[in-house]
Amino acid sequence: MKKTQITIKDIARELNISPSTVSRALKNHPDISQVTKDLVNKYAKDFHYKPNALALSLRTSKNNTIGVIVPEINNYFFSSVLSGIEQIANQADYNVIVCQSGENYEKEVRDTKALISSRVSGVLASLCKHTTNYDHFQDIIDSDIPLVFFDRICIGIITDRVVVDDYAGAFAAVEYLIQSGCKRIAFYSSPFHLEISKNRKNGYLDALRKYGLMVDESLIRVCDTREEAIMITPEILDRPDRPDGFFAINDHCAAGIMYAVKSAKLKVPDDIAIFGFSDGELAKACDPMLSTVEQHGFEMGKNAATLLLDKIDGITHGQYTNKIVKTNLIIRGSTK
Amino acid sequence: MKKTQITIKDIARELNISPSTVSRALKNHPDISQVTKDLVNKYAKDFHYKPNALALSLRTSKNNTIGVIVPEINNYFFSSVLSGIEQIANQADYNVIVCQSGENYEKEVRDTKALISSRVSGVLASLCKHTTNYDHFQDIIDSDIPLVFFDRICIGIITDRVVVDDYAGAFAAVEYLIQSGCKRIAFYSSPFHLEISKNRKNGYLDALRKYGLMVDESLIRVCDTREEAIMITPEILDRPDRPDGFFAINDHCAAGIMYAVKSAKLKVPDDIAIFGFSDGELAKACDPMLSTVEQHGFEMGKNAATLLLDKIDGITHGQYTNKIVKTNLIIRGSTK
């Protein structure tokens, strides 16, 4: 069994013809005689010739690979996005290199460097929670590599972006809570330097204002995990003026709230309604099932990848799109 | 602003020295004078020189990239594995190319071809549900690319493998159900040509036998999604000899069973106990929380990546490991 990959040169040598002829025969060049073509193709097939994509990339300085930087692979929303990206990329014959920043700024910086070195055709990125300096992303752009942000975007850098309609989603969710009878609604958010947090908070605030409800700053908390929610919620439920509704920045957090509420012997949704954000796997597993804002991660991934490919192909040179993926409410049992 | 990436040649030209000198200066070769080094490094830094990984790969025919073929990115278990792989790969300065077969055999075949063309240093793969022909994987091996299977392995190909201890996990789970009082236990499985299905079924059967319980073939069903479980379970619950325990091949399926059981006004775990497999995100969201077999996806990913890197480095040349990741039971509220 031949162990190393066979090259065009090998075929040429064995067949006593020149490498250029082999190359042309393989790509069915009109100048080459059918006899030669058949000979070459047969040999290539028999010995499992596979073109070396590296050599091709070096020549064309374009390697049909896009890099993705994502805070956490192991998160339903992000893995949905990744899945959408993979699908579009694959259709266009691109590979996908995945980098997980792990919510770590230094790792994010290293990832951008690695992707530039790999000469990827383009980069898709979602910021890590703690990123406040964006030089490494500017570096990507200065290297002439198209860049598209998704979800956790930064507005300091001019480029394409794909976000969900965080403001509208939040507004609609809170409005729904209000219309179904909630008077005091708490909001658990991710850190507020993130655009998604700002936008959702604005949606939350505007919904309250529209219906003339008072804003109570003590009901707005930074909390975006199940564990934190289980930790901080009991105290809030203990207050005489406890809220009758919660709007959470993600489903994990909402599930934590639900756990705390049930533990406090309160009823969902009668005593307390809960609204999540994402529609992840766990939403349907909750009892009652979680009402949540569908975030269409898969769609977002497809959109982001499409924008990136257009940029790579130069179709949208110099123009920057701000794509907004519509959200919609999924009403289940955790709200009235 | 210079738009295209600067190369060693560019630096050489600008500094009136030869490319080899630049190359050596950049990697701090002892032969080069400090003056030259400083000059080169300053220029490289000022103009954001980044080595072209493609060219390097072509030279060394080793591109520090590993390919991963996975049925579904958007699945908690697999994304955990991916996360573990990424971590180990990253530490060793490898990139990770992710291919999603989407449980589609043809896509899986295309993915293997693409990875070979990319001349990845190694491949990690988990079979798609319907794969019964393994030639494309043999192709990888014949191309002298190290290959490690994880979770959904095939035994027809000689290579490293990482699996969870499906047999022991299933045995322990079913034994737990029996010891907590279950007499008739149903088993919902993935298709039986998969090794994981076979092994878990054997664990299930042996546990029943050990305790002298009858095997009822009508309680062994192919069903591995929430939707299917919701569909087929009511009929089983309706039978006069309905089971008092369920062992499901994954948590989604278990959650579907739980939904059906509650809908039938039966109590979990008093009337019917439920055991899942995976410990995914939704396990804790269920009410009662799901007892499940912890599958350590992250560990599995780390193990698989480590095995692969060892093979790539030639450390384990010619020897094939069958790594078994231990499972453990997580007992929560869905069992007595």
Add this chain to the structure above:
DNA sequence: TTGTATGCGTTATCAA
């Protein structure tokens, strides 16, 4: 201490 030549696999250009 630095420069020249070569090759990794491929293909475009020019020549035969």
Add this chain to the structure above:
DNA sequence: TTGATAACGCATACAA
């Protein structure tokens, strides 16, 4: 119809 050559970016054996 086919072949020789150069080039993509880099590293290294060899020469100076």
